[in-house]
Amino acid sequence: TSRAYRQSGSTTPTLLAVDPDNSLLAHGPRGRMDSRMLRDQALALSGLLVEKQGGAPVMPYQPPGVWEDMSFGKNKYVQGQGDELYRRSLYTFWRRSVAPTSFFDVPARQVCAVKPMRTNTPLHALTTLNDVTYVEAARVWAARLAAFPGDTTKLSQAFRAATAREPEPRELASLQNLLNQAREHFSAHPIDAEKLVAAGEAPRASGMAPVEHAAWTTVTLLILNLDEALTK
Numbered sequence: 001t002s003r004a005y006r007q008s009g010s011t012t013p014t015l016l017a018v019d020p021d022n023s024l025l026a027h028g029p030r031g032r033m034d035s036r037m038l039r040d041q042a043l044a045l046s047g048l049l050v051e052k053q054g055g056a057p058v059m060p061y062q063p064p065g066v067w068e069d070m071s072f073g074k075n076k077y078v079q080g081q082g083d084e085l086y087r088r089s090l091y092t093f094w095r096r097s098v099a100p101t102s103f104f105d106v107p108a109r110q111v112c113a114v115k116p117m118r119t120n121t122p123l124h125a126l127t128t129l130n131d132v133t134y135v136e137a138a139r140v141w142a143a144r145l146a147a148f149p150g151d152t153t154k155l156s157q158a159f160r161a162a163t164a165r166e167p168e169p170r171e172l173a174s175l176q177n178l179l180n181q182a183r184e185h186f187s188a189h190p191i192d193a194e195k196l197v198a199a200g201e202a203p204r205a206s207g208m209a210p211v212e213h214a215a216w217t218t219v220t221l222l223i224l225n226l227d228e229a230l231t232k
Contacts, residue, residue, distance in 0.1 A: 004028065032119045033232050035103045036089035039133060042224055045161055046137035047144055048086045048202060057093040058084040061132045061200075062101050070098045085201060102133055128225050135217070136200025138224060142216035143205035151176060158220055162229040175219060182215035 009030035011022075019026050033041070043049035059080045067077040075095070079085075092100050096109045104123035107113035128134050145154045155175045159167040167175065186193040193214035197204055205213070223229060 035105050039089050042137040046141040050083045050086045058087045059093050060085045138221035139217040141220045162223045179219050182218040186211040186214045
């Protein structure tokens with residue numbers, strides 16, 4: 001919350017010449033958030049995040065067979081239920097031999113790592129676009145947007161929540177175009193819509209047609225993957 005942290009990340013040729021490493025904190029820091037922060041952000045935007053502090057470690061979503069393959073079948077991953085799926089990433093159970101699959105940019109646990117790693121892996125997009133945690137967060141967030149009137153208000157609200165700024169007209173038009181395309185696609189493929197809005201264990205909101213819900217889920221999932229949403 002400091003003044004230095006909150007200032008713009010943009011700079012000028014003059015500042016770059018005087019302070020190329022930003023040692024004087026002439027502009028705000030900019031870097032892609034790590035996977036744990038991204039997961040917490042997605043849960044927070046959707047309203048699923050459980051903010052309780054302390055307690056036992058939990059086991060959120062993970063593809064089947066990961067622990068078994070790494071332990072020759074000796075260890076079995078037992079997925080948590082209810083609030084355990086939505087605790088902060090800090091509380092996720094972690095084996096030394098294999099990290100949680102949603103943490104795609106963490107160092108090996110066999111050695112001490114002092115400096116956080118910068119995400120530089122295709123697993124990033126694979127996870128944030130397809131993992132059940134993010135798809136479920138997107139569809140729950142999409143259902144919450146139903147409380148706002150009209151497409152423009154909904155789109156502006158979602159964009160501002162993820163980026164902390166209002167969308168520009170061209171950005172709003174792009175999001176509206178995506179929403180219209182998604183509506184057209186899911187109207188022609190209602191089974192796909194049903195599958196998408198069934199992602200995860202959270203109850204599905206009643207009163208929202210699957211086609212409309214799936215279309216908005218497509219938009220919110222895209223917003224979760226915007227560069228501004230992935231970067232602090």
